[in-house]
Amino acid sequence: MEVRVANVRKEFDRFPALNDVSLDIRSGELIALLGPSGSGKTTLLRLIAGLEMPTAGKIFFGDTDASEKSVQERNIGFVFQHYALFRHMTILENISFGLKVRPRSTRPPAGEIRRRALELLDLVQLSGLEKRYPNQLSGGQRQRVALARALAIEPGVLLLDEPFGALDAQVRRELRKWLREIHDRTGHTTVFVTHDQEEALELSDRLCVMSQGKIEQVGSPDQVYDHPTSPFVFGFIGDSSELPVTIENGEVWVGGRAIGIPAHDTPAGAARLYFRPHDVDLIEADASMAGVVTTSRRVGGTRRVELEVGGDGHKVEIDLPFDHPAGEKTRLSFRPKRWKLFPAA
Numbered sequence: 001m002e003v004r005v006a007n008v009r010k011e012f013d014r015f016p017a018l019n020d021v022s023l024d025i026r027s028g029e030l031i032a033l034l035g036p037s038g039s040g041k042t043t044l045l046r047l048i049a050g051l052e053m054p055t056a057g058k059i060f061f062g063d064t065d066a067s068e069k070s071v072q073e074r075n076i077g078f079v080f081q082h083y084a085l086f087r088h089m090t091i092l093e094n095i096s097f098g099l100k101v102r103p104r105s106t107r108p109p110a111g112e113i114r115r116r117a118l119e120l121l122d123l124v125q126l127s128g129l130e131k132r133y134p135n136q137l138s139g140g141q142r143q144r145v146a147l148a149r150a151l152a153i154e155p156g157v158l159l160l161d162e163p164f165g166a167l168d169a170q171v172r173r174e175l176r177k178w179l180r181e182i183h184d185r186t187g188h189t190t191v192f193v194t195h196d197q198e199e200a201l202e203l204s205d206r207l208c209v210m211s212q213g214k215i216e217q218v219g220s221p222d223q224v225y226d227h228p229t230s231p232f233v234f235g236f237i238g239d240s241s242e243l244p245v246t247i248e249n250g251e252v253w254v255g256g257r258a259i260g261i262p263a264h265d266t267p268a269g270a271a272r273l274y275f276r277p278h279d280v281d282l283i284e285a286d287a288s289m290a291g292v293v294t295t296s297r298r299v300g301g302t303r304r305v306e307l308e309v310g311g312d313g314h315k316v317e318i319d320l321p322f323d324h325p326a327g328e329k330t331r332l333s334f335r336p337k338r339w340k341l342f343p344a345a
């Protein structure tokens with residue numbers, strides 16, 4: 001099912017939780033909503049589900065205006081941010097629930113419901129646990145049951161609000177790999193909310209970055225990571241270093257020296273330079289950035305150092321091989337291999 005969010009605004013007591021949000025969700029894609037706390041991710045999911053109504057704008061399911069569809073008619077599978085299974089029901093009863101409560105005319109026969117629930121239990125790799133109760137499962141197992149339950153109704157759209165939020169990093173990594181596999185097998189149109197950029201980059205077909213009730217950028221993980229269109233997205237997705245610079249004579253200047261980077265079409269005057277800490281060359285050249293190491297720490301297989309550059313206290317981070325001898329007060333010259341310039345606000 002294709003979902004089109006068109007110029008949607010949502011106010012709570014005049015506070016705009018969403019402001020003119022438009023998003024086309026393609027049939028069968030897995031799209032991740034990513035953004036800081038309070039940016040409107042849950043609100044957008046609840047609007048799609050029909051649990052809230054927009055203050056302005058429209059949502060379409062295919063060609064149909066969703067405001068003409070009830071929550072049931074939207075046929076949505078939802079796994080909430082703080083999700084609880086029914087504690088007094090077994091795992092099998094939990095998964096079967098959405099089918100059992102259907103009106104008689106659309107409810108499958110009992111044997112068919114049981115068969116489908118067992119099939120889903122197998123899909124989420126929990127076969128044999130159908131008679132247990134939720135408190136007899138681990139957190140990761142419970143999340144998988146929640147997902148099986150959402151899938152049981154054969155939803156047109158699957159909405160997942162930080163389904164793995166409460167789990168530890170290792171379990172999250174396993175579950176997201178597994179979610180991707182399930183998605184590829186079942187092909188449900190899926191909107192997945194996460195705080196975790198690594199999760200969003202790894203899992204999604206497209207990424208929708210939100211901030212303060214607005215969509216900042218939508219694109220494939222590569223597009224968003226390699227070509228952020230705003231300082232916010234550059235700073236939010238992936239590690240970044242940022243520095244005030246001056247554009248003069250078509251070049252970028254830092255602390256009174258040109259650093260060997262062309263300004264292209266950034267206008268003369270104040271600007272901000274963004275680059276990734278791992279995307280730098282250490283070079284000895286006049287046209288480079290020079291700085292003094294202020295801190296140095298080991299991050300995985302590399303050494304990340306903080307440098308003071310340009311003489312007015314601005315600091316950037318760059319990555320060095322972990323066995324690089326630089327320590328505090330070492331002077332280093334470098335130049336970003338890839339970068340992005342934004343005019344100063």
Ligand SMILES: Nc1ncnc2c1ncn2[C@@H]1O[C@H](COP(=O)(O)OP(=O)(O)OP(=O)(O)O)[C@@H](O)[C@H]1O
Pocket residue numbers: 012013015016017035036037038039040041042043044081195
């Ligand atoms: N029912 C409500 N009444 C009043 N304000 C609300 C309500 N629901 C959400 N808000 C406000 O709308 C904004 C967006 O909230 P939302 O829950 O969509 O954020 P979020 O991106 O999901 O955040 P998080 O990552 O913390 O879950 C917040 O400022 C929140 O306080």
Ligand SMILES: [Mg+2]
Pocket residue numbers: 041042043081161
């Ligand atoms: Mg939320």
